[in-house]
Amino acid sequence: MKPVKVGLLGLGTVGTGVVRIVEGHQEDLASQVGSPIVIEKVLVQNKSKARNISISPEKLTEDAWEIIRHPEIDVIVEVMGGVSHTKEYILEALERGKHVVTANKDLMALHGPEILAKAQENRCDVLYEASVAGGIPIIRTLVEGFASDRITKVMGIVNGTTNYILTKMSQEGATYLDVLKEAQDLGYAESDPTSDVEGLDAARKMTILATIGFRANVALEDISVQGISSVSKEDILYAKRLGYEVKLLGIAERQDDLISISVQPTMVKQSHPIASVNGVFNAVYVYGEAVGETMFYGAGAGELPTATSIVSDLVAVVKNLKLGVNGMLGSLAYKEKKLKTDEQISSKYFLLLHVADRAGVLARITQVFADFEVSLESVLQQPNPSIPEAEIIVITHDANKAAIQKVLANFQSLDVVHKVKSVYRVEG
Numbered sequence: 001m002k003p004v005k006v007g008l009l010g011l012g013t014v015g016t017g018v019v020r021i022v023e024g025h026q027e028d029l030a031s032q033v034g035s036p037i038v039i040e041k042v043l044v045q046n047k048s049k050a051r052n053i054s055i056s057p058e059k060l061t062e063d064a065w066e067i068i069r070h071p072e073i074d075v076i077v078e079v080m081g082g083v084s085h086t087k088e089y090i091l092e093a094l095e096r097g098k099h100v101v102t103a104n105k106d107l108m109a110l111h112g113p114e115i116l117a118k119a120q121e122n123r124c125d126v127l128y129e130a131s132v133a134g135g136i137p138i139i140r141t142l143v144e145g146f147a148s149d150r151i152t153k154v155m156g157i158v159n160g161t162t163n164y165i166l167t168k169m170s171q172e173g174a175t176y177l178d179v180l181k182e183a184q185d186l187g188y189a190e191s192d193p194t195s196d197v198e199g200l201d202a203a204r205k206m207t208i209l210a211t212i213g214f215r216a217n218v219a220l221e222d223i224s225v226q227g228i229s230s231v232s233k234e235d236i237l238y239a240k241r242l243g244y245e246v247k248l249l250g251i252a253e254r255q256d257d258l259i260s261i262s263v264q265p266t267m268v269k270q271s272h273p274i275a276s277v278n279g280v281f282n283a284v285y286v287y288g289e290a291v292g293e294t295m296f297y298g299a300g301a302g303e304l305p306t307a308t309s310i311v312s313d314l315v316a317v318v319k320n321l322k323l324g325v326n327g328m329l330g331s332l333a334y335k336e337k338k339l340k341t342d343e344q345i346s347s348k349y350f351l352l353l354h355v356a357d358r359a360g361v362l363a364r365i366t367q368v369f370a371d372f373e374v375s376l377e378s379v380l381q382q383p384n385p386s387i388p389e390a391e392i393i394v395i396t397h398d399a400n401k402a403a404i405q406k407v408l409a410n411f412q413s414l415d416v417v418h419k420v421k422s423v424y425r426v427e428g
């Protein structure tokens, strides 16, 4: 049996896991695909760096083109990260008829359509299961498991760092900055955490999930993004008192053919399954018109969980190779993208206001909601000894985003509202 030869770009956390799984599961893999899978060459930045895996030195190279142009390599596995070099390497590999497996959400969110078009042109596979939610096979599930259904909602905790921070804040009553520091010390958060905490990493993953879920090319600019850096421990305390947890949720929704996608800290009813996803774990909740509610849970990152997704993609590519059907599936994004306007995006909202502590204030505030046809589910007024004013907590019924923005703009000119302390979308 002729072995299938793989060129691995990157031997860091994920690349090391790929080598471990390909070598450790060699017999099972060969039985599934009908030939051995061999890692032929590995790209690194520095060949003399100490590795925590034993690998023959002649397999290592610092020259990417040696792998991309290697005549015997059938599949490129890209786990080096970054966008510009990787895009160049992958496009060239596809031109040369090599199939590609990647874990790179930044690349796929920014250049997915171009890369997938190039793959089709050259009858090649490009698979990217590990780019979203690490070890959870969510992409394959959306593409294959839901092929017969129409997905109307995909809601995910797709960033482990922010979920770890919010979980700690909720369980220990700690502040955002204290937990961020601890997460950095433990290696769960980067020294520059911006991409995670400001929601960009989650937005990139939601670009990929929404494109696949709704079969239309969603771009990063289509997503409204807010991170968790302004979530206070008081907000979390209020949420818990009212029966909610605060989670950074990516939410992609479709009604008829109109879609909306957002990433924001959201108050989730404690009874909703996604509210109990804690720590660095990820989960993706999918609603299909026919199937109803489903949820997928697991490790969102890490050496072996992520490598498992990559090697499963590799198995799929090799099975296609055996059948001679690589690159035959056609486009996944065959529908025209139609985005909702703010008037068409609807959800419940939580608002925490600091207001003047005197008679008639509540009536003036509820009048503003009424003026913009926002009806209220509950209103709670309470004294807060730490501030000179009163606090009002409002939970609305479903309201459109434009109406809520008008309510907030009106509060700015209302003398009795001293501060809009927090606004959250509410789910569940």
Ligand SMILES: NC(=O)c1ccc[n+]([C@@H]2O[C@H](COP(=O)([O-])OP(=O)(O)OC[C@H]3O[C@@H](n4cnc5c(N)ncnc54)[C@H](OP(=O)(O)O)[C@@H]3O)[C@@H](O)[C@H]2O)c1
Residues within 6 Å of the ligand: 009, 010, 011, 012, 013, 014, 015, 043, 044, 045, 046, 047, 049, 062, 078, 079, 080, 081, 082, 085, 103, 104, 105, 106, 130, 131, 134, 300, 301, 302, 303, 306
């Ligand atoms: N870590 C996770 O749990 C996880 C989960 C899901 C997806 N991903 C994605 O997987 C990819 C890899 O992540 P990682 O955590 O494994 O990264 P990493 O630990 O930083 O490893 C990167 C590897 O790529 C090599 N490399 C980087 N830039 C290079 C260049 N310009 N030329 C040659 N080699 C280069 C490095 O070489 P040296 O070893 O010589 O420095 C290293 O071996 C990223 O796209 C990431 O977003 C990661």
